[in-house]
Amino acid sequence: MHPFDDPFSLLGLNRGASLEEVKRAYRRLAMKWHPDRNATAAAESEFKRIKAAYELILDPQRYAEWSKEASAAPETPPAPPGEDLTQTLVLTLEEAALGCIKGIELARSTRCAACHGTGRVQHIHSVPCPLCNAVGRVRSEGGRSRLCEGCGGRGYLRETDCAECGGSGWRKKQRTLSVKVPSGISHGERLRLARQARHGPGGDGAAGDLYLEIRLAEHAFFELRERDLHCTVPVSIFRLLIGGKISVPTLHESVPLEVLPFPGHGLDYRLPGLGFPKRHGKVGGDLVLHLQPVYPLHVGAGERGLLERLDAALSDDPDRCAPELAAWAERLRQRQSP
Numbered sequence: 001m002h003p004f005d006d007p008f009s010l011l012g013l014n015r016g017a018s019l020e021e022v023k024r025a026y027r028r029l030a031m032k033w034h035p036d037r038n039a040t041a042a043a044e045s046e047f048k049r050i051k052a053a054y055e056l057i058l059d060p061q062r063y064a065e066w067s068k069e070a071s072a073a074p075e076t077p078p079a080p081p082g083e084d085l086t087q088t089l090v091l092t093l094e095e096a097a098l099g100c101i102k103g104i105e106l107a108r109s110t111r112c113a114a115c116h117g118t119g120r121v122q123h124i125h126s127v128p129c130p131l132c133n134a135v136g137r138v139r140s141e142g143g144r145s146r147l148c149e150g151c152g153g154r155g156y157l158r159e160t161d162c163a164e165c166g167g168s169g170w171r172k173k174q175r176t177l178s179v180k181v182p183s184g185i186s187h188g189e190r191l192r193l194a195r196q197a198r199h200g201p202g203g204d205g206a207a208g209d210l211y212l213e214i215r216l217a218e219h220a221f222f223e224l225r226e227r228d229l230h231c232t233v234p235v236s237i238f239r240l241l242i243g244g245k246i247s248v249p250t251l252h253e254s255v256p257l258e259v260l261p262f263p264g265h266g267l268d269y270r271l272p273g274l275g276f277p278k279r280h281g282k283v284g285g286d287l288v289l290h291l292q293p294v295y296p297l298h299v300g301a302g303e304r305g306l307l308e309r310l311d312a313a314l315s316d317d318p319d320r321c322a323p324e325l326a327a328w329a330e331r332l333r334q335r336q337s338p
């Protein structure tokens with residue numbers, strides 16, 4: 001903790017709050033910021049600040065020392081809060097359903113170490129001017145030459161732009177933030193990372209909050225509707241006719257599904273609770289399977305015989321096996337007979 005941060009105001013209290021109020025405020029904030037309960041990246045440092053403030057108040061001797069130092073310290077106005085920043089975070093359905101740890105790449109400007117943020121470097125010995133190559137003059141339009149602005153015609157310089165930062169005094173640094181994504185998070189939800197939106201130049205100041213807006217990537221198998229997962233499963237027409245076991249995907253793994261003979265059941269199956277979970281892994285939606293009949297694209301000579309026999313057998317009792325075909329045959333007959 002900064003030596004002059006007021007421990008009472010860190011706990012959201014006025015100076016001179018009772019011990020009971022201090023304990024209550026500490027318990028509440030500790031619950032909020034404890035890294036085991038709070039996924040945001042700021043949780044750990046915030047928790048430490050609160051704990052340090054609490055311990056300082058509880059120690060009368062240290063608190064007296066702090067008060068003396070604080071009253072001697074010059075008043076500095078608090079830095080204005082930084083701007084908030086929103087960034088998109090794309091998750092797979094599995095990541096969103098189960099929760100995950102994601103590395104977030106953040107660009108951040110820091111002061112250039114080579115020039116201490118000044119953008120300029122001093123040289124012990126003069127160096128050639130990069131604009132005129134030490135000539136002192138540069139060519140301008142029309143073939144005439146004029147005095148070099150970089151060095152004022154001297155050709156050599158004691159001070160140049162810092163090569164490390166191109167003279168800006170700032171360097172872009174990529175930093176990776178590890179974010180805990182809770183399970184069952186949905187499309188469009190936002191995760192708030194307190195005080196992680198530090199962007200500069202000017203990045204020295206107070207940081208705003210970073211919001212991660214969740215976007216769910218398209219999935220190879222599933223389409224999410226509310227919390228139900230819909231999946232189209234191709235199945236051979238023969239398997240559909242006689243029923244039997246097929247393999248279907250869930251978010252976690254493939255599971256067997258007992259298909260009932262088609263005329264009795266239809267093509268849609270609903271597996272309760274195997275859809276997208278609610279927050280914190282609680283059972284949410286269903287898995288809805290849409291079976292899609294697949295016709296063979298090639299029939300060999302051997303299969304042809306089998307199918308001929310099958311067709312003949314089913315044609316024996318068309319009213320029961322295929323009423324649609326029986327009705328069609330009847331319509332054709334009626335048209336032909338005058």
Ligand SMILES: [Zn+2]
Pocket residue numbers: 112113114115116117118119120162163164165166167168169170
């Ligand atoms: Zn520099």
Ligand SMILES: [Zn+2]
Pocket residue numbers: 129130131132133134135136137148149150151152153154155156
């Ligand atoms: Zn020059």
